[in-house]
Amino acid sequence: MKVAGFGFRAAAGAHSLADALARAGGAQGLSALAAPADKAAAPCLTALADRLGLPIRAIPAERLAAIDTPTQAPRVRATRGTGSVAEAAALAAAGPGARLTCPRRISKDRMATCAIATGDTP
Secondary structure, three states, X not given: OEEEEEEEOOOOOHHHHHHHHHHOOOOOOOOEEEXXXXXXXXXXXXXXXXXXXXXXXXXXXXXXXXXXXXXXXXHHHHHHOOOOHHHHHHHHHHOOOOEEEEEEEEOOXXXXXXXXXXXOOO
């Protein structure tokens, strides 16, 4: 399974997420999108998921905080307990043994991040 994980600000639009996804390699071959549970129903994410025809996997905060990520953003660590929300969401959704195929990429407007992981979860 190939999953795109997202982190984004409250003011982000679907264009911000789409740009971050494009910078991470695009939607080809994706099975799902993932984001923190408290943002999984955000209009920007649901709009992108609808456009791509992909499900959204909501990742609980405690699961995100339990994942060590290559990127270590101090502000994100302080607020979310992980170094990168996008990387942690992608890894969590892709399942055990998941690996990042693209680390966190930031949208041009700096409102969203995206990382892509591949794993064995169906």
